[in-house]
Amino acid sequence: MLRVKRLPIDTYPDNTAFILRRSDGYSAEQFQALRKIRVTGDSCEILATLAVVDDDKIIGNGEIGLGEQAFRRLGLPEGAEVEIAQARRPASLEFVRRKIDGDSLGEAEIGAVIRDIANYRYSPMEIGAFLVACASFMSTQETLALTRAMLDVGSRLSWDSPLVVDKHCIGGIPGNRTSMIVVPIVAAHGLICPKTSSRAITSPCGTADVMEVLAQVDLSSEQMSSIVKKENAVLAWGGRMNLSPADDVLISVERPLRLDQFEQMVASIISKKVAAGSTHLVIDIPVGPTAKVRTQGDAVRLRKLFEYVARHMGLVTKIVFTDGSQPVGRGVGPVLEARDVMAVLRNEPDAPEDLRDHAVALAGHMLDFDPALEGGKGYSRALELLASGEALAAMERLIDAQGRNPAKPELGRLRREVEATKAGTVTSIDCERIARIARHAGAPMDQGAGIDLLHKVGSTVREGDALYRIYANSATGMGFACEFAGEGSGYEIG
Amino acid sequence: MLRVKRLPIDTYPDNTAFILRRSDGYSAEQFQALRKIRVTGDSCEILATLAVVDDDKIIGNGEIGLGEQAFRRLGLPEGAEVEIAQARRPASLEFVRRKIDGDSLGEAEIGAVIRDIANYRYSPMEIGAFLVACASFMSTQETLALTRAMLDVGSRLSWDSPLVVDKHCIGGIPGNRTSMIVVPIVAAHGLICPKTSSRAITSPCGTADVMEVLAQVDLSSEQMSSIVKKENAVLAWGGRMNLSPADDVLISVERPLRLDQFEQMVASIISKKVAAGSTHLVIDIPVGPTAKVRTQGDAVRLRKLFEYVARHMGLVTKIVFTDGSQPVGRGVGPVLEARDVMAVLRNEPDAPEDLRDHAVALAGHMLDFDPALEGGKGYSRALELLASGEALAAMERLIDAQGRNPAKPELGRLRREVEATKAGTVTSIDCERIARIARHAGAPMDQGAGIDLLHKVGSTVREGDALYRIYANSATGMGFACEFAGEGSGYEIG
Known part of the structure; x- marks a missing residue:
C-alpha cells in the first residue's frame, strides 16, 4: 500500500505517477520508467506512466506522487491508500x-x-x-x-423539439467563421440551434476560440439548456459537455500529429452532433487547391461517407460544397475573426462580402429545413434577417446570455507587414500556409495573434505593398511567423 | 537564460524538462504542458517534453529541471545557462x-x-x-x-578479414537459442564471427539476455575487437556499440506497441549486420502456425525482401526456412535457456535434441561460407566440432574473455506447474502464448523467470501431468502468468 501525494507537476495529457526508486517492496526492475502502472484505490483506478525518482525530498518512501492530471483523474484525497501493479495492457x-x-x-x-x-x-x-x-x-x-x-461513451443532450438544426464546416479555410453569423440568423427566425463548437485542432482558431473573444463559451449543459430555452440558440464550446470524451482524447493526439482523416472527421462530427441532440445538419465542405478537400472526387467521397453515417445515425443532412480557393473574410485569428463577424452582423459597408455571402447561403440551407418555409425560401429569409438587424440583435442577446467577456481582448501589440515582392494581380492565396503562419504567430492561444489579409485574390498590388499584417504578443511567436512567412508568403502574384 | 538543474527523475525514453509555472519571462500560455521545447546551450541542444511545476521547492525561478535522460543527453553541467524556445516541429x-x-x-x-x-x-x-x-x-x-x-546515422565496426560471418534468427520461437551454440562452433573452426545480439523486443528473451546469465555482454567496441582478435568471436549486446542508434530509439516504441513488421525487421537486421562489419550472413526464418512467419508465401516474401536489401548493401546471405511449429529446446527465459545451451555444448545425453540439430544445421551453413570447405561439408564439420568438445572449449574461452558472471543467476524461487486437463498426445504448442506467459512471469527482466517445457509435441500425457513449470521471483509476475495460462495453456492435446 502506498499513500497518495499530490505533486504539483502538470504533464497533461499524460497521467504520471512518481515513485522513489528504492521504495519498500518494489524493485527497480519491477517498475522501470515508461512502464505503465495501474493505481488502484477504493473503487477507483487509473493507469499512469511511471517516473522513477531518486530523491526522497520529492517523493518519500511509502508514497506515490501523482501529477495534477493523474491526481484529478483518480479523485482520491492526499494520504489515501492505493495499490500499484504493473498495468496489464488494455486487451483492446x-x-x-x-x-x-x-x-x-x-x-x-x-x-x-x-x-x-x-x-x-x-x-x-x-x-x-x-x-x-x-x-x-x-x-x-x-x-x-x-x-x-x-x-x-459520452453524454447526450436532448431538446424538446422535433427540429433541432445545426451546421458544421469541416474547416481548413482560415477566416471562415460563418457559424457566428448563421446561428443568430436561424435563432432570429425561431429555429432551435444549440451549437457546440470545438477549439482549433490544426487551424489557427476554431469557432469556440473566436466566440470566446466576445463571450463565455465554457458552459455547463444546464446553462446551455436555459440559454437555448430563452434565445433558441447558443454558441458554446463542446468540450465541457462531455459529448464525446473519446474524441477529446483523440484530439489531444491528432493535434500534435496534425492528423485530419476523413473517417475520423466524419465519426467525430456526426457523433457529436447526434450527442448534442441535433436532428438536421448542414455540412459545409470547402473545396480548393489548398483546402482540406482538394478535388471534386475527394469532396464526393467525403459527402458519401457523411451521408452514409448520418443516415444510419438518424440524422438528416444537407451537404454543401463551397469555394475553398482562398481564406474567407480578412482576419485570421480569434480577435481578428470576431471583428469580421461583428462587421457582417452590423451590416457595416466594408464588412467582408465573401464571409457575408457564404454565411447567408448556409443559413438559407438551414432555414430550408423549416417545413413552414417552402423549398428555397430560406435564402431570402436569411438575407432579410441579416439586413433588418434581427440577426445582430439575436447575437447581442446570445452574448449577454452566455456572459459577455469583460476583458475585450485586443489585437497583438507586435505588428509586421509582409510585402509584395513584385507588382501584379494576386492569383492565389495558400490557405494552409496562411493558417500555419497565424499559428506560428501564436493563434489561438494568443487571442490577439493572427493575420489580417489586406488583399485577396483578384486584387492589384504594387511592389512593396503590404499583402497582410501579422499580429502577435510574443516576440518568439512573431519571430517564428516572420521566419515562416519569409520562406513563402502564401501569396502568388501574376 | 535559465540555469540547468539535474532533477533525479527518470522518464526514459522521454526527455522531460521541468519549469516553474510562473518563471520570469515565460507565460503559462507559452509553455503549456506536453508542448515540446528546445533547450539550447553552448553548442548543444535537445528537445524535451515540458512538465509545468507549481512548487518552487522542486524547481526554482530561473531554473530548468532536466530529468536524468534529458540531463545526460544535453551533456552540460548543473548551473550551465541554457535558453529555451518552443520547439519547431522537426521538418521531417x-x-x-x-x-x-x-x-x-x-x-x-x-x-x-x-x-x-x-x-x-x-x-x-x-x-x-x-x-x-x-x-x-x-x-x-x-x-x-x-x-x-x-x-x-550509426557507427561501424571493421575487421581485418574478407570473410566475417554472422547468423541471425528473426525470432518468434521461444527457446530457439542457437547463436550461443553456432558461434562457438564457427569460432572453433577459425572463422571470424563478431556476433552482436539484441535484448528481447517482444519475446521473453533475446540472445543478449541469455548470454548475460553467463558473461558480460555490455562490451565496448574496443573490448569486442580485442576479444575477437584472440577468440575469433564474441557474443555481445549490440546496443552499446551505437551500431544503430535510430533502431535503438525505434525499438523503444516497437516494444510497447508490439510492432514487428517485415520491412522494419529487414532494415534493422541488415543495417546492424553491415554496421557490425559482417560480409556473410545466414538468416534463420522459422515458419509455423504460431511463429512470426506463418505461411510459405510470407516466408518467401520475407526472403526476397532480405535478399533484395542485402544484395544492394553488399552482404552475402543464405536464407534458411526452419521448423517453427513449436518452441525449441525446453527452457524459455534467460536462466533456463542458458541451461539448455550449455547442455548441448557439453554433449549431455539429455540435452534438447531439437536445439542441437537446429544449431548444427545453421553452423553448417555458416561454415559453408569458408571457401576451404567444399560445398556441403560444413554440416559434418559442425557436428565434429561439437562432438569433440572444441565448441564447448571455445564457449568457455569466450565466457572468460567477456567476463564470467560471478553472480550465477538462479531459477525463480516461485514455481507453479500447469497440468494437462485430459489424457492424450500433445498435438501443438502455441509459441506466441508460451512466450507471453513467460513474459508475464517476468522474463527477461527477471532472469530466473520463464517456463520449462516438460512435454513437447508428440509426447503422451495423462490427465493431471505437468505440461510445463512456470518460474518467477515476483508474486505479481507469477500471478499474471498463471492467470494468463489459466485462460489457455498453449497446449493442445488430441
Whole structure:
C-alpha cells in the first residue's frame, strides 16, 4: 500500500505517477520508467506512466506522487491508500494491432478500443498508433462503428423539439467563421440551434476560440439548456459537455500529429452532433487547391461517407460544397475573426462580402429545413434577417446570455507587414500556409495573434505593398511567423 | 537564460524538462504542458517534453529541471545557462504525414526522418506514427532507403578479414537459442564471427539476455575487437556499440506497441549486420502456425525482401526456412535457456535434441561460407566440432574473455506447474502464448523467470501431468502468468 501525494507537476495529457526508486517492496526492475502502472484505490483506478525518482525530498518512501492530471483523474484525497501493479495492457490493444496488420474491425472491437481510450487507458503513443492505423484504411462500416462507439461513451443532450438544426464546416479555410453569423440568423427566425463548437485542432482558431473573444463559451449543459430555452440558440464550446470524451482524447493526439482523416472527421462530427441532440445538419465542405478537400472526387467521397453515417445515425443532412480557393473574410485569428463577424452582423459597408455571402447561403440551407418555409425560401429569409438587424440583435442577446467577456481582448501589440515582392494581380492565396503562419504567430492561444489579409485574390498590388499584417504578443511567436512567412508568403502574384 | 538543474527523475525514453509555472519571462500560455521545447546551450541542444511545476521547492525561478535522460543527453553541467524556445516541429514530420497519407518516400526523406529520430527529436507518439504508417505499406525501395539511413546515422565496426560471418534468427520461437551454440562452433573452426545480439523486443528473451546469465555482454567496441582478435568471436549486446542508434530509439516504441513488421525487421537486421562489419550472413526464418512467419508465401516474401536489401548493401546471405511449429529446446527465459545451451555444448545425453540439430544445421551453413570447405561439408564439420568438445572449449574461452558472471543467476524461487486437463498426445504448442506467459512471469527482466517445457509435441500425457513449470521471483509476475495460462495453456492435446 502506498499513500497518495499530490505533486504539483502538470504533464497533461499524460497521467504520471512518481515513485522513489528504492521504495519498500518494489524493485527497480519491477517498475522501470515508461512502464505503465495501474493505481488502484477504493473503487477507483487509473493507469499512469511511471517516473522513477531518486530523491526522497520529492517523493518519500511509502508514497506515490501523482501529477495534477493523474491526481484529478483518480479523485482520491492526499494520504489515501492505493495499490500499484504493473498495468496489464488494455486487451483492446490487440484490436489496434490487428488494425495495424490491415484487418477490418467489427463494432464490438471498435467499441472496446474507444471505451479504453475514453477511460484514459491508452498512452498518447498507443492512441497515435490506432489513429494512424485507421488512417491507412477504414471501411464505411468501421467508420459507422467508430461513430456509434464515440456516441456511446459520452453524454447526450436532448431538446424538446422535433427540429433541432445545426451546421458544421469541416474547416481548413482560415477566416471562415460563418457559424457566428448563421446561428443568430436561424435563432432570429425561431429555429432551435444549440451549437457546440470545438477549439482549433490544426487551424489557427476554431469557432469556440473566436466566440470566446466576445463571450463565455465554457458552459455547463444546464446553462446551455436555459440559454437555448430563452434565445433558441447558443454558441458554446463542446468540450465541457462531455459529448464525446473519446474524441477529446483523440484530439489531444491528432493535434500534435496534425492528423485530419476523413473517417475520423466524419465519426467525430456526426457523433457529436447526434450527442448534442441535433436532428438536421448542414455540412459545409470547402473545396480548393489548398483546402482540406482538394478535388471534386475527394469532396464526393467525403459527402458519401457523411451521408452514409448520418443516415444510419438518424440524422438528416444537407451537404454543401463551397469555394475553398482562398481564406474567407480578412482576419485570421480569434480577435481578428470576431471583428469580421461583428462587421457582417452590423451590416457595416466594408464588412467582408465573401464571409457575408457564404454565411447567408448556409443559413438559407438551414432555414430550408423549416417545413413552414417552402423549398428555397430560406435564402431570402436569411438575407432579410441579416439586413433588418434581427440577426445582430439575436447575437447581442446570445452574448449577454452566455456572459459577455469583460476583458475585450485586443489585437497583438507586435505588428509586421509582409510585402509584395513584385507588382501584379494576386492569383492565389495558400490557405494552409496562411493558417500555419497565424499559428506560428501564436493563434489561438494568443487571442490577439493572427493575420489580417489586406488583399485577396483578384486584387492589384504594387511592389512593396503590404499583402497582410501579422499580429502577435510574443516576440518568439512573431519571430517564428516572420521566419515562416519569409520562406513563402502564401501569396502568388501574376 | 535559465540555469540547468539535474532533477533525479527518470522518464526514459522521454526527455522531460521541468519549469516553474510562473518563471520570469515565460507565460503559462507559452509553455503549456506536453508542448515540446528546445533547450539550447553552448553548442548543444535537445528537445524535451515540458512538465509545468507549481512548487518552487522542486524547481526554482530561473531554473530548468532536466530529468536524468534529458540531463545526460544535453551533456552540460548543473548551473550551465541554457535558453529555451518552443520547439519547431522537426521538418521531417511532414514526410511522416505524407507517409500516413499513403505516399511513398524517397531516400532523402527517409534519411531526414531517421536522422531526427536518432537525434531524439521525435516523441514516442511521433515515432509510433511513423512506424505504424510504414506498417501499412512500405515498398522495397523504401525498405532499402530505411536500411541505408539507419546505417548512416550509426557507427561501424571493421575487421581485418574478407570473410566475417554472422547468423541471425528473426525470432518468434521461444527457446530457439542457437547463436550461443553456432558461434562457438564457427569460432572453433577459425572463422571470424563478431556476433552482436539484441535484448528481447517482444519475446521473453533475446540472445543478449541469455548470454548475460553467463558473461558480460555490455562490451565496448574496443573490448569486442580485442576479444575477437584472440577468440575469433564474441557474443555481445549490440546496443552499446551505437551500431544503430535510430533502431535503438525505434525499438523503444516497437516494444510497447508490439510492432514487428517485415520491412522494419529487414532494415534493422541488415543495417546492424553491415554496421557490425559482417560480409556473410545466414538468416534463420522459422515458419509455423504460431511463429512470426506463418505461411510459405510470407516466408518467401520475407526472403526476397532480405535478399533484395542485402544484395544492394553488399552482404552475402543464405536464407534458411526452419521448423517453427513449436518452441525449441525446453527452457524459455534467460536462466533456463542458458541451461539448455550449455547442455548441448557439453554433449549431455539429455540435452534438447531439437536445439542441437537446429544449431548444427545453421553452423553448417555458416561454415559453408569458408571457401576451404567444399560445398556441403560444413554440416559434418559442425557436428565434429561439437562432438569433440572444441565448441564447448571455445564457449568457455569466450565466457572468460567477456567476463564470467560471478553472480550465477538462479531459477525463480516461485514455481507453479500447469497440468494437462485430459489424457492424450500433445498435438501443438502455441509459441506466441508460451512466450507471453513467460513474459508475464517476468522474463527477461527477471532472469530466473520463464517456463520449462516438460512435454513437447508428440509426447503422451495423462490427465493431471505437468505440461510445463512456470518460474518467477515476483508474486505479481507469477500471478499474471498463471492467470494468463489459466485462460489457455498453449497446449493442445488430441
